[in-house]
Structure formats: structure tokens, C-alpha cells
Amino acid sequence: MKTTSLRALVAASLLSLGPSLWAAPIASTPNLAKAPPPSETPAAATPTPLSKPAEAAPAGPAVLEAAPGVWLTQFTGMTAVWADLGDGIVLIDTGGSAKDAKALKSFVSLTAKDKPIKWLVLTHLHGHVNSAEGLLDFLSPETTVYVHSRVSEAFKNAVVMMAREVPPTIAVSGTMEIKGKKRSLELTALSSPAHSNHDIFALLPDISLAVTGDLLTPGSCPDLTDPSADLVGVLAALDILEKKNVKGIVGSSGGSSDPAAEIDVTRGYLRRLLKLLFENKQENTPAAKVASIIRLDPLQGYCPTAMDSRNAISLYERMGPDGRLTPGNAARPKAQNE
Numbered sequence: 001m002k003t004t005s006l007r008a009l010v011a012a013s014l015l016s017l018g019p020s021l022w023a024a025p026i027a028s029t030p031n032l033a034k035a036p037p038p039s040e041t042p043a044a045a046t047p048t049p050l051s052k053p054a055e056a057a058p059a060g061p062a063v064l065e066a067a068p069g070v071w072l073t074q075f076t077g078m079t080a081v082w083a084d085l086g087d088g089i090v091l092i093d094t095g096g097s098a099k100d101a102k103a104l105k106s107f108v109s110l111t112a113k114d115k116p117i118k119w120l121v122l123t124h125l126h127g128h129v130n131s132a133e134g135l136l137d138f139l140s141p142e143t144t145v146y147v148h149s150r151v152s153e154a155f156k157n158a159v160v161m162m163a164r165e166v167p168p169t170i171a172v173s174g175t176m177e178i179k180g181k182k183r184s185l186e187l188t189a190l191s192s193p194a195h196s197n198h199d200i201f202a203l204l205p206d207i208s209l210a211v212t213g214d215l216l217t218p219g220s221c222p223d224l225t226d227p228s229a230d231l232v233g234v235l236a237a238l239d240i241l242e243k244k245n246v247k248g249i250v251g252s253s254g255g256s257s258d259p260a261a262e263i264d265v266t267r268g269y270l271r272r273l274l275k276l277l278f279e280n281k282q283e284n285t286p287a288a289k290v291a292s293i294i295r296l297d298p299l300q301g302y303c304p305t306a307m308d309s310r311n312a313i314s315l316y317e318r319m320g321p322d323g324r325l326t327p328g329n330a331a332r333p334k335a336q337n338e
């Protein structure tokens with residue numbers, strides 16, 4: 001994950017977003033005060049900045065209203081999105097710490113005017129998007145949790161281990177819909193490992209917005225260091241996403257109103273890595289040398305060299321001579337049918 005400051009991340013997201021989808025940013029924290037309205041002039045292609053210059057801006061994360069009734073905020077390493085479906089709020093991911101979760105809860109409550117969080121979608125169970133402590137704060141008998149079927153039993157067991165009541169839980173496989181009275185959310189659970197072995201991405205069809213978690217991270221290369229991460233799986237996920245033909249994407253690193261370009265650049269990165277790793281595997285190149293090859297070919301801006309190397313080595317060590325990846329030894333949540 002990028003370690004850029006939160007303010008820079010949010011600002012970068014805003015600059016990369018088109019005005020149509022992102023016309024009404026809200027400055028926030030702690031009071032969610034309304035930012036000045038964006039300029040009406042058609043020439044103003046850049047959305048109104050979320051915050052005033054740093055010295056005048058309040059500290060803390062910020063909330064954007066991406067479309068009427070759809071909001072997002074960024075914490076380090078993740079973006080949380082929530083939407084009013086008419087008869088309740090759906091929240092996608094809960095934050096990487098108890099502190100972030102607490103802030104997120106107050107943002108949801110303020111923006112959604114205390115409508116209940118009726119549905120909670122977990123794109124995956126990495127701590128940087130859903131920390132255990134933070135997630136617990138959102139569990140309630142009134143909130144139905146949607147989690148990939150491959151880890152739904154592990155999720156419920158973990159809740160029991162933490163001495164909490166297991167909430168209503170839906171094991172997501174394939175594609176399904178959460179239907180609200182005014183709007184729906186489509187979920188796609190990937191059948192193969194990609195960023196993790198239990199990725200879900202979400203789609204708000206009425207505003208043509210995909211929430212991709214860590215599968216597609218606008219402006220930066222995906223993190224492939226999970227012991228079950230798979231390059232081919234991410235490529236397959238991009239194919240599925242491409243067919244959805246969305247107009248906007250929100251990933252853990254921010255948002256983009258040019259999904260086709262983001263998909264292209266991510267594909268290019270994955271193919272480069274796949275080719276480089278496979279060719280070196282054929283020649284039995286030591287992992288240390290692969291790392292130095294990566295360092296000689298820096299991807300300015302898109303993928304910090306340290307992260308590029310981490311991705312490469314993590315995958316290379318699990319790659320067989322045929323180019324296939326075997327899952328690593330770190331705890332792999334058990335599939336329901338395993």
C-alpha cells in the first residue's frame with residue numbers, strides 16, 4: 001500500500017475524477033461541513049478541491065459525496081464507501097483500525113442522517129481494510145454481512161472466538177444483488193484467488209460505479225503479497241470488470257473516472273511481471289537476482305520499487321517451473337467445501 005498522506009491521497013483522487021460523477025465534494029471532519037459548491041463553468045474540468053490549502057484545512061480524513069446518497073472516505077491503505085439504498089445504508093469495508101472504524105461510523109451516521117447500516121460488504125478480510133477491532137464495532141443483529149463464501153465460516157468462527165454474537169451472514173459466490181427500495185448493489189465474488197483468495201467487488205449500477213477494494217487500485221500497482229495472491233486471477237478479474245463497462249472506479253488507493261485506462265495499465269503491469277518471473281524461473285535465476293532486475297526497471301510513479309520487488313519476490317518464490325503459483329504457507333482461510 002502507498003504510504004502517501006491521507007490528504008494527498010484524497011487530493012490525488014479528486015484530481016483524477018471527472019466532474020460528472022464527483023460534482024459535490026463535502027469537506028469534513030469532524031463536522032462534515034459543506035465545501036463551497038463546485039464551479040458551474042463548463043471549463044472547470046477539475047473538481048473543486050476537497051480541502052483548502054493544508055494550513056487552513058482541518059486535520060483528519062474527509063468525506064466525498066460521489067453521487068447523491070453515495071459517499072466515500074479514505075484512511076491509510078483503504079477507501080470505505082457507503083450508499084443509501086432507500087431503506088437503509090450499505091457499507092463497503094470498515095477501516096484498518098478501531099480508530100478509523102470509529103471515525104467511519106460517525107461519518108456514516110452524519111451523512112446518512114442516522115439511517116441504519118442494514119448491509120455490510122467485506123471486499124476481503126485483510127487487516128488494512130477490515131481490522132478485527134474495527135469490524136466488531138459494526139456487527140449487529142440488524143446488519144447483514146456479505147463475505148466471500150470461501151471465508152464465511154472462518155469469519156463466523158472468528159466472531160465467536162471474540163465472544164460476539166454472529167450477525168446474519170451471507171456467503172457470497174458468483175454474482176448476487178442487494179436490493180434496496182431505491183437502489184441496488186451488485187456483488188461479484190471471484191471464483192479464483194486474485195489479490196487474496198476471497199475477493200469481492202461491488203457495483204452500483206445506477207451510477208455506474210465499481211468498488212474494487214484491492215483488485216484494482218487506481219494510480220498504483222496492485223499489492224500481490226498475500227500468500228494466495230495470483231497474477232492470473234487478477235487478470236481474470238480485470239476481464240470481468242471490463243465487461244461491466246463502468247464509468248467510475250473506487251479502489252483502496254482512490255478513485256478514477258477512466259476505468260478503461262486503469263484496467264489497461266494494471267494489465268500491463270501484471271503481464272510484465274508474469275513474463276519476467278516466468279522467464280527467470282525457466283533459467284532458475286535466484287530470487288535475489290530477480291529483485292535486482294526489478295530495481296533496474298523502475299516503474300516511475302505507478303509502482304514504488306520496494307513494492308514492485310515485494311510483489312515479484314512473493315510471487316516468484318511460489319512459482320513452479322510451469323509458471324503456476326502454489327498458495328503460500330501463511331494461514332489460508334478454509335473454503336466452505338474443503
Ligand SMILES: [Zn+2]
Binds near residue numbers: 214
Ligand atoms: Zn488487501
